Amino acid sequence: MTDHVLLEAGDDLVRQLSHEREAVKAVLELVWNALDADALQVGVTIERSAIDGVEKIVVHDDGDGFTPEVARNAFRRVGNSEKREGGTTPRLKRPLHGKAGRGRLRAFALGDTTRWTSTARALDGQLMLTTVESGFGSRTTWSIDARPAPDTADCGTTVELWGKQSTHLNRLLEPKAVSQITAALAPYLLTWTDVRVTYDGALINPRDQVQDEEWSEDLTFEYEGQPQSFQIRLIHWRTGSERMIALCDAAASPVETIDATAEHSDFTYTAYVLWSPMPRHRNEVPLITLGGETPLAPLLTTARAWISSRLEDRRRRQRRRVVDRWIDEGVYPYPARAEGSQAQAEQATFDLVATSINRHITGDRMKKRLTLSLLQNSLRHNPDQMVEILEKVLRMSGDDVSHLHGLLQQTSLSSIIRASSIVTARLQFLTVLEHLVFDEETYGLVGERDHLHKILERELWVFGEEYNMMRSSEIGLTRMLEHHRRAIGWDPTPDGPVYQLSGRRGRVDLMLSANSTEHDRVRHLVIELKAPDVDADRDQANQLDDYMQTVLNDPRFANIDTTWDFYLVVRNIKDRLKPQLRQAGQPEGLYSQPTSYEHAKVRVWVRTWSEILREAKQRLEFVKSGIEHNPSLEQALDYLRSRHGDLIPDQLRHAPPLPQPRPDGAHDAAV
Structure with a gap:
């Protein structure tokens, strides 16, 4: 019928x-x-x-x-x-x-x-x-x-x-379907072991997929002044990419699931939240993001805090084992005990990042050492591109890339480490440069084009950080015109070659350009280097004066929003030139500044290596002092202490005590 x-x-x-x-x-x-x-x-x-x-x-x-x-x-x-x-x-x-x-x-x-x-x-x-x-x-x-x-x-x-x-x-x-079904049925199948479920010919067996299991814990949350009891159970999976919170009834039967893909991406897990009234609150999860009144909001807040705590404990144990293994294998790129808070903070950050991508650091001892050294070098010098580098070298998944980005965003240590490393390297470079220019046994061997020029075109920050990017090296005056017109947004193609007033073609060592914040001007710096054994005289100064006259008298250079500075850089200045560089009312070192031309601001300077090195050191020392007293460093260390105390060196685990004022109002001197 x-x-x-x-x-x-x-x-x-x-x-x-x-x-x-x-x-x-x-x-x-x-x-x-x-x-x-x-x-x-x-x-x-x-x-x-x-x-x-x-x-x-x-x-x-x-x-x-x-x-x-x-x-x-x-x-x-x-x-x-x-x-x-x-x-x-x-x-x-x-x-x-x-x-x-x-x-x-x-x-x-x-x-x-x-x-x-x-x-x-x-x-x-x-x-x-x-x-x-x-x-x-x-x-x-x-x-x-x-x-x-x-x-x-x-x-x-x-x-x-x-x-x-x-x-x-x-x-x-898709394989993901099997993972989702396994995760949903796991508590039931782990309890009722006589039940068999097959999917597309394969047995759903969560026991084979369970990597580790955190058994349920009784928790409470408060809603409208009343305490509510629930249980939570956490299962780690061997394979798959599931990260899910399953909202279940008291029998662990899922009522709703919440995708936790963006949370704790270094683990594959399902957290089962068991609460008897859960079926009555079906479909209320979207209300939470809208601020709706539902007990699921405090329930999930409590559950997520518990999940984070458990996973963080697990993460710390795993990291410590990984670092110890690297030390035993002799592939760890740091000493057992770093000296200084910045070095210790760098080492702790390295451990944090390296252990988070541990499964990609494989191979023999040599390959592991190279990979860890690459990571250390990237963290020190180029953390902004470190993720991209590791993604290409290690072929990390999208989840791993997102997790690594998250780690570097959670702490400002990466930028502090990079800044500190850059300052240290630059101070060392200035020491070497000073030795090349002034040491009596070496300065006579240092050539202008073979040595100074090639070295400095890679270290242009010496002349000012703003000139570290836009540069041209070893160019003629015609190319200098092209570079200038391109910098101000004009058609760079010249309608003919550029000559000095004498009719000769000149050639400059370095031309640097930067957009100045002052009145939206473009600033060019043209540098003429001399070997350390050449002292500045009027002949050398007039060489730059000729370049200046070319800029002033060739209308193709005309632009009122441009400043030109010509530097003659030498070790010593001959006595007969010094009076012209020390005129009343003028900055020391200024050789020429014509005032009869309105279309450009042009100046010629004679600078000594002593002045340039001193100014560069002062800038670096200022930055170094700022790093050492940067509150971001202490905030970042506090983050590491609270989240990764098992990884950081012993001397960093506890914050130093704040200085106490003396009765007379003074403070103890820093040690």
């Missing part, structure tokens, strides 16, 4: 519940239906089309099935399921999952046509075969056919779904 049952729900609700993007969730609903029917064997079969797409899905179980009377009642309503909250199955007394009566409607996410075939024993003991069918075009109408089943038939239910052409169904064929 065939009946037609009209669903007591609008088509829009059915459409919402059968959203095609929820294919994995729809399969899970059918599996839970089978388990709620006391099934011990549940199999999900996926039949493929000729082009390897999903053609048909079949879910079969050996549960108790349903009778025609149950079908007529169940397929008529949405909600108010007969499965009571906190109830158990009739025969095996296992916890019930379904409580909203919506699982059968989610089947439309898997097929345009659905057929349920169930064999069950009626109250009078007779076996009945019940078939329920519906199509996507008539989703609110179900045809129910009932007839006696053979006495030899076994109880159970088969759900068949086909006829849907959607690329979203192909997600069922």
